[in-house]
Amino acid sequence: MDSSQLLGISIFGYLLASAIYIAALLFRWDKAAISGTIVTSLTLILQTVALGLRWQESYQIGAGHAPLTNMFESLVFFSWSIAALYLLMEWKFKNRTIGAFAMPFAAFAMAYANYGGFNQQINPLVPALQSNWLIAHVVTCFIGYAAFAVACGLGIMYLLRKPEKEKSRLPAPQTIDDMNHKTMIFGFLWLTAGIITGAIWANSAWGTYWSWDPKETWSLITWFFYAAILHARLTRGWQGKTIAWLAIVGFLCVAFTYYGVNYLLSGLHSYGSS
Amino acid sequence: MTYKKNSLWQFLASVKLALFVLFLLAASSILGTLIPQGKGPTLYAAFYGSKLAALMADPGELANILTRVTMLLGLDNMYHALWFQTLIGLLAVNLIVCSIDRLPAVWLMVSMDNLSLAQGKISKMPFKREFSGRGNMAETVDLLKESLATAGWRVAARTGEESTILFSQKAPWARLGVYVVHLSILVIIVGAMIGSYLGFSGGVNIPETLDSDKIYLFEDGRPVDLGFTVRCDWFSLSRYPNGAPKEYQSELVVIEEGQEVARKVIEVNDPLTYKGWTFYQSSYEPHNKIMVTVTNKQTGSKERFLTTPKEPMRWQAEGLLFGIKEVLATDTNQVYRYRLLISGPGGQNSLLLDDNSQGQIGTDQKDGYTFHVKEFYSTGLQVSKDPGVWWVYLGCAMMLVGLTIAFFMSHQRIWLIVSDDKFIISGTSHKNKIGFENKFNKLTGKLSKQFEAL
Ligand code: HEM
Numbered sequence: 001m002d003s004s005q006l007l008g009i010s011i012f013g014y015l016l017a018s019a020i021y022i023a024a025l026l027f028r029w030d031k032a033a034i035s036g037t038i039v040t041s042l043t044l045i046l047q048t049v050a051l052g053l054r055w056q057e058s059y060q061i062g063a064g065h066a067p068l069t070n071m072f073e074s075l076v077f078f079s080w081s082i083a084a085l086y087l088l089m090e091w092k093f094k095n096r097t098i099g100a101f102a103m104p105f106a107a108f109a110m111a112y113a114n115y116g117g118f119n120q121q122i123n124p125l126v127p128a129l130q131s132n133w134l135i136a137h138v139v140t141c142f143i144g145y146a147a148f149a150v151a152c153g154l155g156i157m158y159l160l161r162k163p164e165k166e167k168s169r170l171p172a173p174q175t176i177d178d179m180n181h182k183t184m185i186f187g188f189l190w191l192t193a194g195i196i197t198g199a200i201w202a203n204s205a206w207g208t209y210w211s212w213d214p215k216e217t218w219s220l221i222t223w224f225f226y227a228a229i230l231h232a233r234l235t236r237g238w239q240g241k242t243i244a245w246l247a248i249v250g251f252l253c254v255a256f257t258y259y260g261v262n263y264l265l266s267g268l269h270s271y272g273s274s
Numbered sequence: 275m276t277y278k279k280n281s282l283w284q285f286l287a288s289v290k291l292a293l294f295v296l297f298l299l300a301a302s303s304i305l306g307t308l309i310p311q312g313k314g315p316t317l318y319a320a321f322y323g324s325k326l327a328a329l330m331a332d333p334g335e336l337a338n339i340l341t342r343v344t345m346l347l348g349l350d351n352m353y354h355a356l357w358f359q360t361l362i363g364l365l366a367v368n369l370i371v372c373s374i375d376r377l378p379a380v381w382l383m384v385s386m387d388n389l390s391l392a393q394g395k396i397s398k399m400p401f402k403r404e405f406s407g408r409g410n411m412a413e414t415v416d417l418l419k420e421s422l423a424t425a426g427w428r429v430a431a432r433t434g435e436e437s438t439i440l441f442s443q444k445a446p447w448a449r450l451g452v453y454v455v456h457l458s459i460l461v462i463i464v465g466a467m468i469g470s471y472l473g474f475s476g477g478v479n480i481p482e483t484l485d486s487d488k489i490y491l492f493e494d495g496r497p498v499d500l501g502f503t504v505r506c507d508w509f510s511l512s513r514y515p516n517g518a519p520k521e522y523q524s525e526l527v528v529i530e531e532g533q534e535v536a537r538k539v540i541e542v543n544d545p546l547t548y549k550g551w552t553f554y555q556s557s558y559e560p561h562n563k564i565m566v567t568v569t570n571k572q573t574g575s576k577e578r579f580l581t582t583p584k585e586p587m588r589w590q591a592e593g594l595l596f597g598i599k600e601v602l603a604t605d606t607n608q609v610y611r612y613r614l615l616i617s618g619p620g621g622q623n624s625l626l627l628d629d630n631s632q633g634q635i636g637t638d639q640k641d642g643y644t645f646h647v648k649e650f651y652s653t654g655l656q657v658s659k660d661p662g663v664w665w666v667y668l669g670c671a672m673m674l675v676g677l678t679i680a681f682f683m684s685h686q687r688i689w690l691i692v693s694d695d696k697f698i699i700s701g702t703s704h705k706n707k708i709g710f711e712n713k714f715n716k717l718t719g720k721l722s723k724q725f726e727a728l
Pocket of ligand 1: 185224227230231234235287288289292365368369372452455456459677680681
């Protein structure tokens, strides 16, 4: 077994887990939802082993580095973070309905990593990437991104929850709102740490901790956005639907920072230098 | 009456302004990522032209207008434009005024004497339960003190005529977390300002074996004296088997008043710092020359030659003639092997030397010379001096600590008003009410095993 086979299985693990959670929710199979937890946990273990193997394989080809250095690897780690965070939340909030809204993100990230046409080879690192700050930076950023993905899922959950219904399969609106807020502040803390570790890394590699490049700037925009949500909630009493929508828009910001900048803005910027 | 009633003060202290400024900062930052930064007017005209061409037939006029707007508003260097910096300044002022406005009240909450809180207020706290007592105030108080202590609440007591008030709190300082976060933003802004006023950022290319006592600013190419000299003894470029660059390294030597005062092999991510100046490995430049260092093993005298293949070189003083006959490929991608022909007093000789990153030393046995051959490079250094960076790092650390406090800790307080026949327990938390409610219910649940709930 090599890492790519295990990663291939993880796609189906997360797809299966998502399907179970969604079906359990739709058809009120409350007892079946636990199998979603089992599948998610097993897949997470498998994926962790796969990441470990890939790390080891990189040493075998003489390019030893943590598997966190290109789009493919980062998507895999993104899905890993979502699954891990989700399990943590399921345990903490004692609620399996979140799985139907969180695990599809993990399944999508993993499937996209595999079928999105990214280079899946282990490549040696160019000198600038050879830094422990890289690991710290990627890990912190992606824990933050994972939290924002789950918050987006919770936002969707909130919007689908019919408030007039006393007995719903979904948690009470205030509970969803509270979980959403908690997930967002968790994400905000890690995004902050991600921006900071990125700045420290840039400073140790190039002597400037901030250079307003589009990726940096977009991470700051995302940060401003979530900071504004937190303030609106805390001091102006925004909540419920408004926050649910903002959680969704916030995740679009995250997605653009992570993904869009590479493909949409690089065009603009390479124009300038060509 | 006081300055606090002043409407300008109110405006500057408001969170509305904060939301507005955050929105403006985010929106304008987006603009800065859409418009290429740091280009000249002609490029902007071409840029807008090409973007508009998809939308209209003749974009020329509009492109010119947009270019003029770009230059007028400084959108070509937006993050350094006065208006953008003013926005950041406004955020800072907003933060300062808001904090001055709120801190006194918060400090009161942190430091207040909760035992002297009016009983009417205590019994109106959000969470509350009543229990019947033991018929004796002192006995009830002692029992309560003990069971609260085992539950992690150390209580203080104030005994009155008819009732005793017990109070316990956790993490009153958690209320200050937000202010640590806000202060950290100011510290980072100050650090950034120190860097931009007192710092330098530039670069210099130093050919191997040569030195420089200046760097050239990125901004305008102006030379700045370092106050000491930096020499590059060698540069090396190593590659992975597939040819991709693995590491750039330079051995730098700092010379001050003729003395070597520092020496370090720097590489990307591992710079050299001397007297506040930091030298980063950032690039290199090949010169299509080969550097040959010849050393006389007996006398130790040494000479460097820059040469190209097939060019005969002569070391007059030693009567030595040599040259690189040919450059050969090796098994390793982009590592070359040189065939060196030498003609000295002892006769003809030939050496094969690999240029593996730092070059290889070969010895001409007959005449007792060593030859070191490598491609000749200049190292490209990025050089900066930023006295503000430690402030920025301090601010970052404060921010992480402050956020952790602000998000995950709360100031929790409980009171008990104990009389002979009953007692009330009430509590409040400055945030995470749901979490506190659980905790409060657990506590009262525990008490209900000892006392009868009313
Ligand atoms: C990017 C800049 C800012 C960041 C990162 C930031 C961060 C925070 C954080 C983390 C909290 C605590 C939120 C929570 O506990 O859920 C907070 C609260 C608050 N912030 Fe900011 N803040 C920023 C700018 C501002 C500005 C400019 C103002 C000016 C008015 C402001 C006013 C407040 C107020 C009034 C609170 C509520 C304090 C309380 O009652 O507990 N913030 N801020």
